[in-house]
Amino acid sequence: MKEQVKTIRDTDEEARRLARRLIRGARFGAIGVLEPETGFPFASRVLTGTDVDGTPLILVSGLSTHTTALLADARASLLFGEPGKGDPLAHPRITVRTRAERVARDDPAHARLRARFIARHPKAALYADFPDFAFFRMAPVSGSLNGGFGRAFVLDRSDLLITSPAIADVADIEPGAIAHMNADHPDAVDAYARGLGKSKKTGWKVCGIDCAGLDLVHGDDLLRIEFDAPLEQASKLRSTLAELSRTLSNNRGVH
């Protein structure tokens, strides 16, 4: 145990930001659950999204092993962060320990979760409303971030969630703000993807906005853009996005 402690680094803002980008920019992840009766640890694949407070979401079929397991024992972990080129272990990933909460269809949050999830996963509209499918909010308990060899960090619940008095207000204006950005500011959206997400593609669309940042989608690709600090007022969204654009175009001019 002593040896293990030595390998964990102090959690800094860079680690928190990496963790958030991994979770909030994921299309899918691996879920670890406990199989009913045997208690065997079972790993499988799930589609993922996030709620407006940063809580991970999953959309799952009631016929799957993981859903049966979650209904019997709500403890689950989610592994986020897919490898790219080179050694798969050199790429950052995070395991988030969570407690699963099934979202009933008559839950006031259901419409919001569904809309956010489908904006991120348009093809899920084909089956999201099947009677055996359900959304679960995966309330974070803690996280283990591995930023690549020898770069391990422990995160707590507050590192993984969004804290702001404006969460509900931003959620209210989210649909209109997304439509506005995609219709009237496509160049700004591509500039976010290029300047902050290192993307060379054009044609990115905003698929989510919350107090802590933007989710951008382009076909099978997702990008999470984190603001420097969470919005404290929904009315600051417009100026924050405009300021981000200005900063990026200034940076671009310098290069």
Next chain:
Amino acid sequence: MKEQVKTIRDTDEEARRLARRLIRGARFGAIGVLEPETGFPFASRVLTGTDVDGTPLILVSGLSTHTTALLADARASLLFGEPGKGDPLAHPRITVRTRAERVARDDPAHARLRARFIARHPKAALYADFPDFAFFRMAPVSGSLNGGFGRAFVLDRSDLLITSPAIADVADIEPGAIAHMNADHPDAVDAYARGLGKSKKTGWKVCGIDCAGLDLVHGDDLLRIEFDAPLEQASKLRSTLAELSRTLSNNRGVH
């Protein structure tokens, strides 16, 4: 439970073959383990390979959560099969329930496992011999294959392992046969990748040979080629590979 049973298809040869290709052609997977003391299900990423009898292998650091967990409770599952384009859930994947067995450095099998693993993951040579790293054989118990929406199969241990009287003999000639194929028959190796693995790349190398097939590597890509049936004699390896080449070049001529 009744509902679930209805969704499982009868396991046929196509399902077995898909399961084997997913497991044996993987570079990495997600592992599900039980955290010591809490019993929380923990999912993380591991590099994977296979032993000569098809048993999955992992190479892990003793400082990781999953290794600590495996040493306390050997039950673990491995999720194989990475998504490509489109809906991640449309891509096949398999969860293999396993029991982890640590391979000591003085185990007679250690040199063989290490050589096979490093051939598949050349960069792992940098750390495989660090004192805190170890190989585990992950003895399969059963498997849950998801071949895409609505295509679920249950597999048992015998579906996932290689059965042949020639396993040890083929293991003995494996290093020489790999060297021979890569040095003297590069066109045949590319033809396997093209004809059986649908690859358009050239420059593939054989990195593993066992009674049931070949592992091919090309940079970050791996391909598993399964023979129609496992070799029953090591002396049949040469003629099996030659026959495979002939079949592929005939097929090519016809098109």
